[in-house]
Amino acid sequence: xxxxxxxxxxxxxxxxxxxxxxxEIEKPDGVGxxxxxxxxxxxxxxxxxxxxxxxxxxxxxxGCGAAIATSSMVTEMVKGKNLKEALKISNKAVAEALDGLxxxxxxxxxxxxxxxxxxxxxxxxxxxxxxKRKSR
Amino acid sequence: xxxxxxxxxxxxxxxxxxxxxxLPYYTDGFGNPSxxxxxGQEAKGAVEEARxxxxxxxxxxSEEIVFTSGGTEAxxxxxxxxxxxxxxxxxxIITTSIEHHAVMEVGKFLxxxxxxxxxxPVDEYGLLDPDDVKRAIxxxxxxxxxxxANNEVGTLEPLEEIGEIAHExxxxxxxxxxQTVGHMPVNVDKLNVDLLSISGHKxxxxxxxxxxxxxxxxxxxxxxxxxxxxxxxxxxxxNVPAIVGLGKAVELAGQEMAREAERLAGLRDKLIxxxxxxxxxxxxxxxxxxxxxxxxxxxxxxxxxxxxxLSLDLEGISASTGSACSSASLKPxxxxxxxxxxxxxxxxxxxxxxxxxxSEADIKRVLDxxxxxxxxxxxxxxxxxxxx
Numbered sequence: 001x002x003x004x005x006x007x008x009x010x011x012x013x014x015x016x017x018x019x020x021x022x023x024e025i026e027k028p029d030g031v032g033x034x035x036x037x038x039x040x041x042x043x044x045x046x047x048x049x050x051x052x053x054x055x056x057x058x059x060x061x062x063g064c065g066a067a068i069a070t071s072s073m074v075t076e077m078v079k080g081k082n083l084k085e086a087l088k089i090s091n092k093a094v095a096e097a098l099d100g101l102x103x104x105x106x107x108x109x110x111x112x113x114x115x116x117x118x119x120x121x122x123x124x125x126x127x128x129x130x131x132k133r134k135s136r
Numbered sequence: 137x138x139x140x141x142x143x144x145x146x147x148x149x150x151x152x153x154x155x156x157x158x159l160p161y162y163t164d165g166f167g168n169p170s171x172x173x174x175x176g177q178e179a180k181g182a183v184e185e186a187r188x189x190x191x192x193x194x195x196x197x198s199e200e201i202v203f204t205s206g207g208t209e210a211x212x213x214x215x216x217x218x219x220x221x222x223x224x225x226x227x228x229i230i231t232t233s234i235e236h237h238a239v240m241e242v243g244k245f246l247x248x249x250x251x252x253x254x255x256x257p258v259d260e261y262g263l264l265d266p267d268d269v270k271r272a273i274x275x276x277x278x279x280x281x282x283x284x285a286n287n288e289v290g291t292l293e294p295l296e297e298i299g300e301i302a303h304e305x306x307x308x309x310x311x312x313x314x315q316t317v318g319h320m321p322v323n324v325d326k327l328n329v330d331l332l333s334i335s336g337h338k339x340x341x342x343x344x345x346x347x348x349x350x351x352x353x354x355x356x357x358x359x360x361x362x363x364x365x366x367x368x369x370x371x372x373x374x375n376v377p378a379i380v381g382l383g384k385a386v387e388l389a390g391q392e393m394a395r396e397a398e399r400l401a402g403l404r405d406k407l408i409x410x411x412x413x414x415x416x417x418x419x420x421x422x423x424x425x426x427x428x429x430x431x432x433x434x435x436x437x438x439x440x441x442x443x444x445x446l447s448l449d450l451e452g453i454s455a456s457t458g459s460a461c462s463s464a465s466l467k468p469x470x471x472x473x474x475x476x477x478x479x480x481x482x483x484x485x486x487x488x489x490x491x492x493x494x495s496e497a498d499i500k501r502v503l504d505x506x507x508x509x510x511x512x513x514x515x516x517x518x519x520x521x522x523x524x
Contacts, residue, residue: 008446016446022516037480037519040440040459040468044518060518062480064442064459068516 015069030123066105145489186383207335220357226276262291289422290431299328341385345378
């Protein structure tokens, strides 16, 4: 009989079983909140930024196996990257880093990309405000 | 690891005696029932014997049984068959908002071709109000179709009362009884149905075979042309081994189902009670009493169904969910939404459907495992922190 994990590959299952970076960051520099309960996926992504570098990332996710695995993977990928590099991480890159996702689950990787972008944008908007205040 | 199968509403393992009964019809008994020589007549005899068994189980006459490729074909045959046969009479069908896709999608298909379909709402337990059926009837109504027991939440519908209403109004009455036949007593006269869909693999028979009960005098247009089989109601060489298997499954169900239903209802109630005690923020979906003896359906707040299923599967437990994270539409189960569940609770649903190989130890294992799965996923969930 075929492999029982024909839907998800081993890497996806590994990230589902042992997700990296679960939780929240206290006083995060940026937070991304995407998805909605109607679709069954909600992701929250927290980042800590130091000198333009993302030094820490954590997540909380309500969703299926692929949603949890992509959240886990994107937090791994983003750590140590500068903001410009982080914004370049595409949903495809997340899926590829997981050795691929089933076609019906690609929307989960889109959500991971959006969560990351929204966290970085959150940081940038706060940063700008701070700079404005300082310059006054 | 011992695997525990708790998805009998999806399909059941074929009974070993059913397989045994089928095998000779792949080899020595390979004949075509339409052939007049002995090979053919042996096969025909086996088909007719199975037909009699099916008829007996539901209190029908054997000529009122038409074999099909399964429940889906039986539902298609009932709805389209009645619609096509009554084009001159009317164009309105009454059904419910909690039908199986095999009825619901056929309704949508017919709607696109000019028919009017009324999808009646149900209450929070999934129960249909017979008065709603009465009120929905117009002079154009040609068919009422109500599922006997819903496949997701297990709620048993009041078919007797609806059947009376249908008969009084002289409207054909169909029921998808795929989840009940072979599991609990079903009598076509008691339920007042004119058409009833049956599926073999839901009660330890083979896949790819089912039947439609057609009350004598019911006008129905055949969906298949090209042969004289099934009294011209369904052309195509009969799937003899599968039909024989269906007959055997029916025979075994007749002997075992009363005792088995009682045993499963006991396990069901233990599982429900145990889950309610061990997990907070959980609710039972479906009716607390009027439900299939083998169905448990719960919604677990703050977690998504597929991730629970995957985690259970890693522990060797097979169950089901109404979440649709894997479907293209991403919409959760139409049944759970019809019961009034908010989408996030529908996404967090789990269905356990029990069967003959399940034991008390299996229930205990689920009760031991699921709470820790839920708490692990809740720790990951952004919903639990805000709503706890």
